[in-house]
Each structure stands twice: as structure tokens, then as C-alpha cells.
Amino acid sequence: EETPNRREAHRTFRRAASRALFFRRDWMQSTSRRHHVVVGSGIAGVCCAKELRRCCPEDAITLVSATDTCKHVQDVVRVTDHLERFKVAEAGVNELETLGIDVAKGFACGLDAKKKVLQLQGGQAIQYSKMCICTGGRPKKILEHPRILTVRDTDSVISLCNCLKTARRILLVGNGGIALDVASSLVHLKVTWVMKHGHIGDAFFDRDAAEFLFQCLRFGKRNLQTVEKFELAGAEDRTTPMQGRGESPAMPSKVAGQAVGPKWSRILETVHGVADDKKGPNLASFNLEIVREAEIADVLLQHNDPEAPEDGFPVTVQLTNGDTYGVDYIISATGIVPNADWISKEDLKKGRNGNLLVNRTMQTTAPDVYAAGDVVECDSSWSQDGTHWFQMRLWSQAKQMGTHAAQCMAGVGTPEALGFNFELFTHVTKFAGKKVVLLGLYNGQNLDESEEGDMVTYCRSGDPRTEGDAATFVRVLLYRGRMQGAVLIGDTDLEEVFENLILDRLDLSAFGPSLLDPRIELDAIFD
Ligand SMILES: Cc1cc2nc3c(=O)[nH]c(=O)nc-3n(C[C@H](O)[C@H](O)[C@H](O)COP(=O)(O)OP(=O)(O)OC[C@H]3O[C@@H](n4cnc5c(N)ncnc54)[C@H](O)[C@@H]3O)c2cc1C
Structure with a gap:
């Protein structure tokens, strides 16, 4: 039967x-x-x-x-x-x-x-x-200060955008999804992105996928585009923060409203800030400096009032690697507390x-x-x-x-x-303008106790420098020959077949790395 x-x-x-x-x-x-x-x-x-x-x-x-x-x-x-x-x-x-x-x-x-x-x-x-x-939850904060910004709800995104309009340089700290979104969206501002890990997006990606995304950030067409206007859901008539408005009961200030919705970070693409000499908007297209394996050691707030001084930067940040940065704002994206x-x-x-x-x-x-x-x-x-x-x-x-x-x-x-x-x-999202699909235990989650020899990963990566937006990245993780998870970046069209391969627990050992060969008819495996 x-x-x-x-x-x-x-x-x-x-x-x-x-x-x-x-x-x-x-x-x-x-x-x-x-x-x-x-x-x-x-x-x-x-x-x-x-x-x-x-x-x-x-x-x-x-x-x-x-x-x-x-x-x-x-x-x-x-x-x-x-x-x-x-x-x-x-x-x-x-x-x-x-x-x-x-x-x-x-x-x-x-x-x-x-x-x-x-x-x-x-x-x-x-x-x-x-x-x-x-x-x-609500964002963790390094310090309570108007120059240290966090993102959680629609109001916090609006106030972030307002602050950044006059910013010349900012320092972004954290390495999760929010930090990735901020880094890939603030394309017209000078951003120094500080992370304690060795590669970007540690919460989501392994080193190979992170490197691919970084190249997409660098060479993707979207960095050259200028988004002039983007409406943030719920922001239409929002000129003052919701808290305490209308008939809402007074809410303790440390609790924000609901977390923002998808595409929230597109509004950041409209923020230009000002050039270092303050003569006009900053129109350079790739202003991202990444500082890996470092954390904030100290923050010096030279000016307590939120108005920026005529010259110099109001915030000095010392990193654990010894470097010092002068910035207008710190964006802290280091996780949430419940x-x-x-x-x-x-x-x-x-x-x-x-x-x-x-x-x-x-x-x-x-x-x-x-x-x-x-x-x-x-x-x-x-x-x-x-x-x-x-x-x-x-x-x-x-x-x-x-x-x-x-x-x-x-x-x-x-x-x-x-x-x-x-x-x-399962998770589908966009980073650096690319569709990203995460399936199963794509990064070996829950497999910590397994013998290393039982686990194998195969990877196929395009080159964003030469292929531009058409470049794709595919990485699968197998445990004892059975697919456990996959990372798909770009339009790979593989999500359905990989989902079935994971759930059906078929032994794929015989295929080896050719599993990712585009010439292989993966659907035929089920027959
Ligand atoms: C900037 C940002 C970007 C994100 N990007 C993504 C993404 O790309 N993809 C993705 O899948 N997820 C993303 N997330 C995560 C996602 O938004 C959350 O996982 C999800 O919205 C959580 O929903 P929730 O209902 O549990 O909590 P929330 O949306 O935080 O809602 C909690 C509600 O409880 C209320 N509340 C708190 N305390 C009290 C109290 N004591 N009494 C009464 N009410 C209270 C709050 O006001 C709020 O209305 C992002 C989150 C943020 C902040």
C-alpha cells in the first residue's frame, strides 16, 4: 500500500x-x-x-x-x-x-x-x-542617557530617526538581528559596528554565511539606492510618544510598547545624518567599519545635554581592544530583558x-x-x-x-x-536586501553533545562582487547522513525540498557534497 x-x-x-x-x-x-x-x-x-x-x-x-x-x-x-x-x-x-x-x-x-x-x-x-x-521584553541598556539609543517599539524607531538626522558618526554595539538590520540600513551614516564575536550576525549565521552577507552589504546594488521616504507601520500620526497620551494609563518608562513589525528598519535608509564637516548631508554609500572581538570598556559623556557641541563629539567610547571613538550616539542592540x-x-x-x-x-x-x-x-x-x-x-x-x-x-x-x-x-527574513531562510538546526543548535565526526556541513556560495544581486548561498548541516538544518540566502527556491528532506529524515550520505550540485534533481530523492 x-x-x-x-x-x-x-x-x-x-x-x-x-x-x-x-x-x-x-x-x-x-x-x-x-x-x-x-x-x-x-x-x-x-x-x-x-x-x-x-x-x-x-x-x-x-x-x-x-x-x-x-x-x-x-x-x-x-x-x-x-x-x-x-x-x-x-x-x-x-x-x-x-x-x-x-x-x-x-x-x-x-x-x-x-x-x-x-x-x-x-x-x-x-x-x-x-x-x-x-x-x-525591553532592550538591555548600557547606561540610561539620551545619547544611548535602543530600539523596541514604533516610538523608539521614530525617536532614533530624529536623533540620527543631525548625527555625523554613530557606534553600534551588538550582533543579533536588530544590529544586522541597523548596520545594513544606515547606509548614509558613518557607522562603527562593535561586536564581541569574530563575525557578523553570530546569533544567526556561521562564519561562511556571515562573510557572504558582508560581501552583499558591500557590493549589493541597494547600497547605491537612495530611499527618500518610507512609512513605518503605526507611525502615521505619531509626533509624540504613545506613553501617557490620551486615555492610556501611565506606564513605567522602562516598559515600551509592542516590538515593531517587519520592514521597520527601511525607514533608517532615509536617514542621511550630516557629513563630518557639518556642511550637508552625508551621501557616501558604504560607511560601515566593523570592529570584531571587542566590547565597550568605558563611555565618556562629555556633554550631558542632548544638544551636540559645535565641534568634537559628545560621546567618547573606549573599547576593550584599546581603540577610542568619538561619536554622536551609541545604538545599543545587545538583547532584551523580559x-x-x-x-x-x-x-x-x-x-x-x-x-x-x-x-x-x-x-x-x-x-x-x-x-x-x-x-x-x-x-x-x-x-x-x-x-x-x-x-x-x-x-x-x-x-x-x-x-x-x-x-x-x-x-x-x-x-x-x-x-x-x-x-x-523556520524563519524567513531579509538581511542586506537578501531573502534569508533558516530551517531546522541550521547552526547545530541542540546538537552540542554530538560527536563532531558525525556532523558534516556542505556549502555552495556565489560571489556578490561579480554576480551582484543574483548571488546565492546555500549551506546544509547533516548528522549521521540525515539533514538537520539549512541556511538559504538569495532566491534559491530550495526551501520546500529541504524542509521535506529534514522532516523525512532520509539518509543522504550517498550524495556527499553533490547534494548541493544544482544539476541534481532533489525532488527525485523522494521517489
Ligand atoms: C527592533 C526589532 C526588530 C525585530 N526584528 C525581527 C525580525 O526581523 N524578525 C522577527 O521574527 N522578529 C523580530 N523581532 C522580534 C519580534 O518583534 C518579537 O519576537 C515579537 O514581537 C515578540 O512579541 P511579544 O508579543 O512576545 O512581545 P511584545 O511585542 O514586546 O509585546 C509585549 C506587550 O506587553 C506589554 N507589557 C509589558 N509589560 C506589561 C505589563 N506589566 N502590563 C501590561 N502590559 C505589559 C507591552 O507594552 C507590549 O504591548 C524584532 C524585535 C525588535 C525590537
Whole structure:
């Protein structure tokens, strides 16, 4: 008998899952009304609240929002079975009320897990049946000072752009996705990019992929383009920061709004700054200096007022390699800290960095308290043998986790659904103007304990200098002959076939490096 292929199996599973949801819904309609509370109006919180509304039509749902706005997922495009692209839009949080979700504007400041009461600043207390905490994170800061900038929400991007309009030189510190975005977007400013690692984008890429991207940054056509205008989602009428505006409750200044949406960094391409002699805009096209294996040793802020002096630079930075730089601003992109300090460790167990620990059904250590998105750390139950998924704080995972948490709260989140959503890590993004697809354990994540000889990588790299924007990069990682992950940069069109090769766990040893030979018909392997 012919075994159904993977895609058909997934379709069958989806049909079965939606039938299961339907029966559950019937059953729930006969039970008494419960009150579910979601805290936080970023992607995780909004996806959770909407999914709860869908799964529990009879129950009351309240979303606690610290801001007047919330983030929505829009225009989802399925690239492969596990990989999707979508837009992140900003909207007024009150719009959720039209969907039957109550909105409580407020800032959560305490939790009594035994009595099931959430405390808001200002004294309001909310009783819940089940609660999901989706309070995200905020950027780590080296120092609190107007010349040290960070990025998290739409307001912070707007104020960054305003500051940089008069900047001559800036120093960027950090090496994750945000630093990569800033470095590849600030094409008209003199940027010194300081990182403690030996190559760019250490959080995402190995040395080869990083070198390829660096060459794309250097030789890609986009460096010569001038983007004059780019609208940032949610920024249309934003002249003053959201916090404290309108009817929003006062929010502690260290908590930002929701993280920005995709393409946020394109607005940075419109920022020219001024030339060193301050005579006009800086129009040079590649002003990036990269300082590897160094960290900030000391920051000297010569002028405490935010106005730049006539000459000289207001900030002097000393690096651990002994170099000194005079700059107008430091952009700090060194990671985030979770917005979980309003919850005590006694109430909910936390991970090393203060994130809320959750199990595979998104439950924290307190009964009926769930959590999702950037605020969580997946506990050890997630790293089961054979999974090709790992946690990375991304839009796609905030969406997946928020939705999955709601299904688990509603009692319809099955282990099969968990396997389906979380069996393969996937991420599609753009760096240096190139499409980047990351699949599975592409950098050997979760494979630390494996024998080195069991692991092999094959790589095929184009040359951005001669091929320009058509250059592509492909790198795969195999463990004992089975593909574990892949990095695809540029238009390779390989995401679907590689996704299937990873999930089907076929032994590919016989192919060796020819696996990446463009003349090989990879689809034929499945026959
Ligand atoms: C600049 C930047 C660029 C990024 N680029 C990418 C990218 O290219 N691709 C990608 O996949 N991901 C990217 N990310 C990551 C992605 O944005 C996050 O993983 C995702 O948005 C997290 O969603 P969340 O809902 O968990 O948290 P958030 O979006 O942070 O939302 C948390 C919400 O909780 C609220 N809140 C906090 N504390 C409280 C409280 N005590 N009471 C009530 N409300 C509270 C906040 O105001 C906010 O509304 C980027 C992030 C940033 C900052």
C-alpha cells in the first residue's frame, strides 16, 4: 500500500484537528462561563486573545493593554508547510472589542496565583479562570542617557530617526538581528559596528554565511539606492510618544510598547545624518567599519545635554581592544530583558535571564497561568530527542506560541498540534536586501553533545562582487547522513525540498557534497 506523503499527512491532521475543535466547542457551550485574561498587546497576546475567542465562544476574554495600540498579524502567505510570511500591523487596541474581546487598559503589577487575581496599577484587580502572560521584553541598556539609543517599539524607531538626522558618526554595539538590520540600513551614516564575536550576525549565521552577507552589504546594488521616504507601520500620526497620551494609563518608562513589525528598519535608509564637516548631508554609500572581538570598556559623556557641541563629539567610547571613538550616539542592540519583574520567583519559576519558564503546553509553574512570546523560556521538556525546533525570539514564534497557549487554555491543544507547530524551526527574513531562510538546526543548535565526526556541513556560495544581486548561498548541516538544518540566502527556491528532506529524515550520505550540485534533481530523492 502506498504511504501518503508528508503534505497529505499534514492536511489529514489539520482536518482532524479542526473536527476536534468543533466537538470541544459544543461541549464547552454547555459549561458555565469562565473569564480568561491575556496580559500584553503584542503579537503573542493578540494572537492568544483572538484564538481564545475562537475556541471559547461562550467565555469572557479580557486583554490587558498598557498602550492604546496593539499588533496584528495580517496577510499570511504560506511559503512551505512550516514556513510562513506575514505582515505585522498596528491598530487601536479598542478595535479588539468589535471581535468580542474586552480591553482593560492598565499595567499589570502583581499576581496572586493562589486566589487567581491579577493586580493592575491604580488598584484595579481582575479575577481570572485562566490567564496568559505575554508581556514581551525591553532592550538591555548600557547606561540610561539620551545619547544611548535602543530600539523596541514604533516610538523608539521614530525617536532614533530624529536623533540620527543631525548625527555625523554613530557606534553600534551588538550582533543579533536588530544590529544586522541597523548596520545594513544606515547606509548614509558613518557607522562603527562593535561586536564581541569574530563575525557578523553570530546569533544567526556561521562564519561562511556571515562573510557572504558582508560581501552583499558591500557590493549589493541597494547600497547605491537612495530611499527618500518610507512609512513605518503605526507611525502615521505619531509626533509624540504613545506613553501617557490620551486615555492610556501611565506606564513605567522602562516598559515600551509592542516590538515593531517587519520592514521597520527601511525607514533608517532615509536617514542621511550630516557629513563630518557639518556642511550637508552625508551621501557616501558604504560607511560601515566593523570592529570584531571587542566590547565597550568605558563611555565618556562629555556633554550631558542632548544638544551636540559645535565641534568634537559628545560621546567618547573606549573599547576593550584599546581603540577610542568619538561619536554622536551609541545604538545599543545587545538583547532584551523580559518584562516579568512584576512577578515574584516564588509565584512563577523563572529561567536564568528572568524569563517565565513554560512547559510544552505553555503552562508556567502556577496552576492556570500560561505564558507566551518573548517573555518565556521553554523548559527542558521542549528539547526532546529528534525535534528540529528550538526557541528564538521572533514574530513567527510569538504568533505560534500565543495561538498554541490559547488552544491549551481552551483544552483543545493536543500533543499532535504541538508536534505539528513546533517540529521544525523556520524563519524567513531579509538581511542586506537578501531573502534569508533558516530551517531546522541550521547552526547545530541542540546538537552540542554530538560527536563532531558525525556532523558534516556542505556549502555552495556565489560571489556578490561579480554576480551582484543574483548571488546565492546555500549551506546544509547533516548528522549521521540525515539533514538537520539549512541556511538559504538569495532566491534559491530550495526551501520546500529541504524542509521535506529534514522532516523525512532520509539518509543522504550517498550524495556527499553533490547534494548541493544544482544539476541534481532533489525532488527525485523522494521517489
Ligand atoms: C527592533 C526589532 C526588530 C525585530 N526584528 C525581527 C525580525 O526581523 N524578525 C522577527 O521574527 N522578529 C523580530 N523581532 C522580534 C519580534 O518583534 C518579537 O519576537 C515579537 O514581537 C515578540 O512579541 P511579544 O508579543 O512576545 O512581545 P511584545 O511585542 O514586546 O509585546 C509585549 C506587550 O506587553 C506589554 N507589557 C509589558 N509589560 C506589561 C505589563 N506589566 N502590563 C501590561 N502590559 C505589559 C507591552 O507594552 C507590549 O504591548 C524584532 C524585535 C525588535 C525590537
